[in-house]
Amino acid sequence: MKFDTKVVHAGIRPDPTTGSIVPPIYQTATYVLDEVGRDRGFDYTRSSNPTRQVLEENLAALDSGRYGVMFGSGMAAVDAALKLLGAGDHVVCSDDVYGGVSRHFNNVLANHGLAFTYVDSARPETVRQAIRPETKMLWVETPSNPLLKITDVEAMSVIAKEAGIYLAVDSTFATPVYLRPLELGADIVMHSTTKYLSGHNQIIGGVLVTDREDLFDRFKFIQKTIGAVPGPFDCWLTLLGVKTLHLRMPRHSENAQAVAEFLEGHDKVERVTYPGLASHPRHALASAQMSGFSGMMTFELKGGVEAGRAVMNAVELAGLAESLGAVETMITHPATMTHVDVPIEERRARGLTDGLVRLSVGIEDVDDIIADLEQALAKA
Numbered sequence: 468m469k470f471d472t473k474v475v476h477a478g479i480r481p482d483p484t485t486g487s488i489v490p491p492i493y494q495t496a497t498y499v500l501d502e503v504g505r506d507r508g509f510d511y512t513r514s515s516n517p518t519r520q521v522l523e524e525n526l527a528a529l530d531s532g533r534y535g536v537m538f539g540s541g542m543a544a545v546d547a548a549l550k551l552l553g554a555g556d557h558v559v560c561s562d563d564v565y566g567g568v569s570r571h572f573n574n575v576l577a578n579h580g581l582a583f584t585y586v587d588s589a590r591p592e593t594v595r596q597a598i599r600p601e602t603k604m605l606w607v608e609t610p611s612n613p614l615l616k617i618t619d620v621e622a623m624s625v626i627a628k629e630a631g632i633y634l635a636v637d638s639t640f641a642t643p644v645y646l647r648p649l650e651l652g653a654d655i656v657m658h659s660t661t662k663y664l665s666g667h668n669q670i671i672g673g674v675l676v677t678d679r680e681d682l683f684d685r686f687k688f689i690q691k692t693i694g695a696v697p698g699p700f701d702c703w704l705t706l707l708g709v710k711t712l713h714l715r716m717p718r719h720s721e722n723a724q725a726v727a728e729f730l731e732g733h734d735k736v737e738r739v740t741y742p743g744l745a746s747h748p749r750h751a752l753a754s755a756q757m758s759g760f761s762g763m764m765t766f767e768l769k770g771g772v773e774a775g776r777a778v779m780n781a782v783e784l785a786g787l788a789e790s791l792g793a794v795e796t797m798i799t800h801p802a803t804m805t806h807v808d809v810p811i812e813e814r815r816a817r818g819l820t821d822g823l824v825r826l827s828v829g830i831e832d833v834d835d836i837i838a839d840l841e842q843a844l845a846k847a
């Protein structure tokens with residue numbers, strides 16, 4: 468099955484009782500057994516649920532994995548992946564990751580005996596040097612949030628295999644339409660399904676995809692034991708969203724390319740970071756590794772933080788909102804919103820300045836998106 472067909476059909480079969488073409492919402496906590504010791508494949512929804520299972524199979528297929536395991540948020544999926552490790556273990560992590568991920572690593576998991584080293588994963592040698600005997604995982608986010616750093620997943624996989632450690636890739640920004648890390652040697656792919664996969668700002672969710680049976684068994688065990696599971700209705704809404712993923716992503720990318728070029732040519736804009744621009748330091752790698760550049764970018768205005776604030780307050784079409792990856796264009800101030808819990812010194816060291824504006828370009832008519840930014844920039 469080709470990718471676009473998998474998006475629509477993978478894991479989805481007509482409902483066995485009614486023939487319903489859309490998988491039903493099995494909104495149930497439990498299932499009546501036929502007799503003691505004999506169920507019909509389901510016993511309790513924390514462990515498994517038919518609607519959730521369809522979504523898990525669908526998302527696994529999109530990332531070329533055999534197994535998908537759903538969680539109630541992207542962060543719950545990150546947490547489950549890290550639960551492969553234990554006290555005393557060490558993780559090498561991309562230095563530019565979603566602020567909620569580093570908050571979890573530094574303020575929760577560090578209290579449970581895990582240690583983290585943040586490195587520029589765009590530089591494979593730096594990653595290799597950071598690995599210690601107790602390192603068990605390499606956690607990579609590409610393109611990264613919010614600085615759109617691009618990491619070479621194949622190079623990371625060589626390093627991880629040499630060291631005998633897990634390679635986990637947060638591929639939320641790229642989606643399986645543009646990047647399939649398992650095909651490049653990763654052990655685990657993680658997505659916040661809140662973003663492009665569901666695509667319509669309708670749910671919070673996360674998924675882990677793997678081709679390794681040992682990891683799947685562990686993730687299923689963690690899922691059922693801890694219970695950070697999405698409800699059946701959220702899984703159903705996600706399934707509806709996924710069905711147009713392959714149609715939405717090219718539109719996000721085309722719109723973002725046009726918006727990035729508009730911003731780059733604007734005299735009030737100091738710098739635009741978008742992997743699809745030739746000015747992006749890893750444009751060549753992004754072009755080779757990904758089949759499209761997705762809809763996320765950041766930019767900085769010449770007037771710094773005050774100018775950025777003026778633009779964010781002046782947009783009318785774009786929503787000033789925390790999230791990304793949905794049909795609506797959204798604008799965010801990472802320093803006070805998504806990355807507020809990254810300590811200020813660390814933000815500065817990462818290049819995550821107070822004037823940075825993040826834009827999630829939607830699928831509206833691009834002329835309207837640009838017109839909105841133009842009128843907002845005029846007020847900066």
Ligand SMILES: Cc1ncc(COP(=O)(O)O)c(C=O)c1O
Binds near residue numbers: 673
């Ligand atoms: C790259 C990335 N990873 C993980 C997450 C966490 O996902 P969620 O908000 O669904 O918990 C986010 C959320 O913004 C994200 O942008």
